[in-house]
Amino acid sequence: MPGVIRTRVGYAGGSKDNPTYYSLGDHTETVQIDYDPNRITYEELLNIFWDSHNAARPPISVQYKSAIFYHNEEQKRLALESKSRREAEQDITILTEIIPYTEFYIAEDYHQKYYLTNVPDLLKELTSIYPDSDDFVNSTAVARVNGYVDRNGSIENLKREIDSYGLSPAAKQRLLAMAALEYN
The missing domain is CATH 3.30.1060.10 (Peptide methionine sulphoxide reductase MsrA)
Known part of the structure; x- marks a missing residue:
């Protein structure tokens, strides 16, 4: 958002x-x-x-x-x-x-970014980018991805900002595919 x-x-x-x-x-x-x-x-x-x-x-x-x-x-x-x-x-x-x-x-780490925990491949990639739990929790990119995984935000905004998240091409495709299914 x-x-x-x-x-x-x-x-x-x-x-x-x-x-x-x-x-x-x-x-x-x-x-x-x-x-x-x-x-x-x-x-x-x-x-x-x-x-x-x-x-x-x-x-x-x-x-x-x-x-x-x-x-x-x-x-x-x-x-x-x-x-x-x-x-x-x-x-x-x-x-x-x-x-x-x-x-x-x-709250404890296991309560943070709940929706993202249901998408293990994206979670794994983001935890490799932000291995420190405080950095992970405080990351704007992680907050955004968690929001999109929970179907918040628009596909247009996602397309505009996805390159700023630091994701691999495969992770970008995964997130865009999830969003496309939801918003179409």
């Missing part, structure tokens, strides 16, 4: 220090998104968030609740406005919590 620099899976919103998947405390699983506001706006990210899940479904636990963690008053205002607008448009009560950001704890 143009403008998204990187994504990381982790935990936020709770009081426990250094949570893990098996010792989560009162944290919620979440995704942290670094983005370029000159290429994608916070409002656009909010629209993607609302379109990506059923925000009216009651959470099964604190771990899996729907939440937006805002970093400043402007983000809070925009999140509340977008929530109200969606409720009015869809005639529903949205259960998403809008919470001040305090701290984000990155």
Whole structure:
């Protein structure tokens, strides 16, 4: 998705220090998104968030609740406005919590880039390019490939930027073929 620099899976919103998947405390699983506001706006990210899940479904636990963690008053205002607008448009009560950001704890490596883990050949190639787990998780190219594997983004954008990912010709063909199947 143009403008998204990187994504990381982790935990936020709770009081426990250094949570893990098996010792989560009162944290919620979440995704942290670094983005370029000159290429994608916070409002656009909010629209993607609302379109990506059923925000009216009651959470099964604190771990899996729907939440937006805002970093400043402007983000809070925009999140509340977008929530109200969606409720009015869809005639529903949205259960998403809008919470001040305090701290984000990155999840264990095996939680990162989930969709990519289902395509072993692409995963293997990208881990050879980014053998350090922090570099892998923080890579824009890896975030993009993970997104395309999950059918996010357009084939046009993929074709425009695929050469910047550092993939071999075979891996490029594989990703383009997967995208072509989805978008046709």
